[in-house]
Amino acid sequence: MDNTAEQYRRFLHGDNDAIAEIITVHRAGLELFLQTIVGDAQLAEELTQETFVKIFIKKPRFKPTASFKTWLYTIGKNEALRYLKKQKRSVPLSYDDAVLLPDDAPTVEEQYFADERKHAVHTVLGKLNPAYREILWLTYFEGLSNKECALMLGKNVHSIESLVSRARKALKDQLRKDGFLDENE
Numbered sequence: 001m002d003n004t005a006e007q008y009r010r011f012l013h014g015d016n017d018a019i020a021e022i023i024t025v026h027r028a029g030l031e032l033f034l035q036t037i038v039g040d041a042q043l044a045e046e047l048t049q050e051t052f053v054k055i056f057i058k059k060p061r062f063k064p065t066a067s068f069k070t071w072l073y074t075i076g077k078n079e080a081l082r083y084l085k086k087q088k089r090s091v092p093l094s095y096d097d098a099v100l101l102p103d104d105a106p107t108v109e110e111q112y113f114a115d116e117r118k119h120a121v122h123t124v125l126g127k128l129n130p131a132y133r134e135i136l137w138l139t140y141f142e143g144l145s146n147k148e149c150a151l152m153l154g155k156n157v158h159s160i161e162s163l164v165s166r167a168r169k170a171l172k173d174q175l176r177k178d179g180f181l182d183e184n185e
Contacts, residue, residue, distance in 0.1 A: 005068040012059055023052055026069065029142055030076050036137045037080040047083060051076040070148040073138075077152065124174045132167035139164055 004022055011018040027048060034051075035044035054060070054075065062071055125133050138144045138152070150160045175181045 004072075005062060005064060008055075008062055008068060019052070019056055022055075022072075026072055027052070029069075030073060033073055033137065033142060034076050034080050036134060037077060038084065043083075044080075047076065047079050051079050054079070066148055066151045069142075070144060070152050073142070073144075074152045120178075120180055124171065124178055124180065127174055127178075128167070128170055131163065132170050135160070135163050136167050136171065 004025055007018040007021050011022070030051065031041075031044050031048040034047045035041055038044055038047065051072070055072075060075070062068060125136065128136075134153075135149060138149050139146070144152070146157050146160045146164065149155075149164075150157045153160070155163075172181065176183060
């Protein structure tokens, strides 16, 4: 059982400080993930809060078939999809507003090039199929395994592996098309 799962168990047994620890660890990542679904930073923040409120009020049971993070992100994703369904509209995914963690003490020049790379990656990701954006976000930015992604997305591991492979190829092709990679790379 991971540390966050242990904190959730403590919360379920009456330790309300444990939920604050969980929120501290997972809020930023969950918010960025939800932003990839709804395409709006403010809405993603609200949905993140709703996810934590749901956990605090309803206290759903955590079954350790996956990591706590996968379970939490699945609840958040369901909240986002429920919202979009209720609104009866589809919002394009946007990575332009996503904030990545800064590098360790970069120089001004390093920070400039890092910002340019981030902007380029976000721009290129924004041109990809939404399913590709989602799987790349989960595997690279959130660090989830293929098994965790499969559980979260309701697919089998083989489908996820194929999706990741196709998404990587699409990303590489788009990077070439936009001039960020040479034809030989």
